[in-house]
Amino acid sequence: MSLQSSEDTLKLYTIKKEFFIRKHVFTDNGSYVSDLQTFDGMQHVTFQIKMLKKLSAKNHGDDYYWERSAKNHADYYWGIYVNVNAPVPLECDVSFNLDSERKKVLYSCCNGIIDQRSDKIGIDDFIQHDYFVMRRSGFFFKNEAKLTVKLTFSYTSKADEELCEPIKMIQSNEWSKRFRDHGGKDFKFIVGNESIEIHKFFITLESPVIAAMLENENFIEAKTGEMIITDFGSKIVKAVVDFCYGEDISYIMDLTDFAVDILMFADKDNVCKILEAADKVNAATLKNKCIDFIQNLPWKRRRDIAYGGELLDYELRQLFM
CATH class of the missing domain: 2.60.210.10 (Apoptosis, Tumor Necrosis Factor Receptor Associated Protein 2; Chain A)
Structure with missing residues (x-):
């Protein structure tokens, strides 16, 4: 060559x-x-x-x-x-x-x-x-x-x-990268036998759901500084942490299933938007993945997703209630 x-x-x-x-x-x-x-x-x-x-x-x-x-x-x-x-x-x-x-x-x-x-x-x-x-x-x-x-x-x-050339999925600032290796991290995700650490500040910037949880003292995660993850694999969690610190995660966002999981992890309300879009274009695999995800959530969380806004139509809402 x-x-x-x-x-x-x-x-x-x-x-x-x-x-x-x-x-x-x-x-x-x-x-x-x-x-x-x-x-x-x-x-x-x-x-x-x-x-x-x-x-x-x-x-x-x-x-x-x-x-x-x-x-x-x-x-x-x-x-x-x-x-x-x-x-x-x-x-x-x-x-x-x-x-x-x-x-x-x-x-x-x-x-x-x-x-x-x-x-x-x-x-x-x-x-x-x-x-x-x-x-x-x-x-x-x-x-x-x-x-x-x-x-x-x-x-x-x-x-x-x-x-x-793939489009990079990366934060625009450099200071988060430099901060990653300095200062004690004050939050961790537990995925199986793995512990993935992060600065609480960064994850709350990217995920409104996690931010709300950590601001409420009634949640055990706010007291322990730990969150046990059972519905996502370590590869997804590590990708989210990498993104928070300004790393390029285009390698995983090119894969549809992983990209959806990352959106769901950062803000589980995103699943409604994904489900609605998949339903409109008849993307069966993606639609079924969203439905399975929601149906495995606790009943209260399913209700919040189904009735939390006007995004889902009546037929879709009935799948979760």
Whole structure:
């Protein structure tokens, strides 16, 4: 991959992922496809790793060969590819490492241009099937193969890079960042076994609900300086705390479910606005997520949400009462 040495130098985005694949996938199935993977810093770019078992066409073309190959497992190979979905063309370097417990590594690399939308790059004859699965080769440890994939992407033009650059979700001031590492934090969120600390001042600025709670001495959180969180994961809470201190959280706001959870955490009344919008555009998944969230709240809180304003229509209100 060539690099430019001017102000128009294109950024390189690199990711390294490890995949642990059970042996039966290769002995029982003819293919393997990983879960969908996201790429930090590249908006709307996703990829999957795919392995496909097929007959090798190396140096053979006659009908007799193919008839014989169908009965001969030695002619089967596994191809390996990275399937990329992107809104614009990308230049891609990829390497595939398959580790062996016998201190050997099968290594292959390739590069090229990933076309717009869905495209793939890879190797048709990555590893011969029988050699791959035989015990003495050592590619499986405790019946798992370890596949390491390293990807480097860049846009093919500066215009595409600027077009796809994610919008930062970040506070405009710098003093909150500096304050984060100074002074004792006086509030904490307890999420499972984790304790996430913050200055009370910052969280009350961002969340009217929490602010009202901490100003009322009848709430135990106002007395203990702690809040036990059971309806959100630590990733959501940490993202909210990061935002309070001026950190960029665009990496998580690009994911719809996480973005909704952050809005709900900061101010649970936001769920009404999200639900109403989802209902109007028939966004079923998002609508159901909001409904499930509200229905799991205490009855008094559900009533406050249903009748706290004129936002929800009659049909939606009846879901919570």
